[in-house]
Amino acid sequence: MKNEINIGSAGEHLVLSDIMLQGYKCFKVEESLPFDIVMFDKKNKIYKIQVKSTLNKKTNYHSKKKTSYCFSVVRQKQIRKKFKDKSGYTYKYKENKYGKDDYDILACVIIPLKKVFYYKFKDIKLKYISLKGNEKQHLYQCLRYPIIDEKTIKKIKRCY
16 A cells, blocks of 8 residues: 555656646645646646556556556545345445546656656546557647636635
8 A cells, every 4th residue: 555655646746747847837635635636727727637657567458468558547446335135235346437527637647757648537438548658648738628616716725
């Protein structure tokens, strides 16, 4: 568990650095929110960014014959539901998917390459993203969909 936290934290810091070096303001938020970073564009519009990080290539989720840098686009914790049956209670688990209001941009970080790949939430169609490491997924491609809802702004102000 400790190593996973270090990998996640390292990825978040790489994203913060990448965003700041591009001239944008950003900061890390508290752990209880469904996103990791808040970013402001040149017109101070707010974007919620979720960060996923990896260290190693793995067997590709989509094609078992290839290896790539793989990212799960669902939350790490599963939802546990309790059901009553004849023998008592049983538990079933289901994926805890992100909703459209949870974040605006997904940042996938390949730590050994020190590279960040950005995706708009609406463009993510599968549960996994597999990357070779040479794709072109830049931040500026995601900055056309700012958040303007007051509820999120209040949450962010509490964290800052």
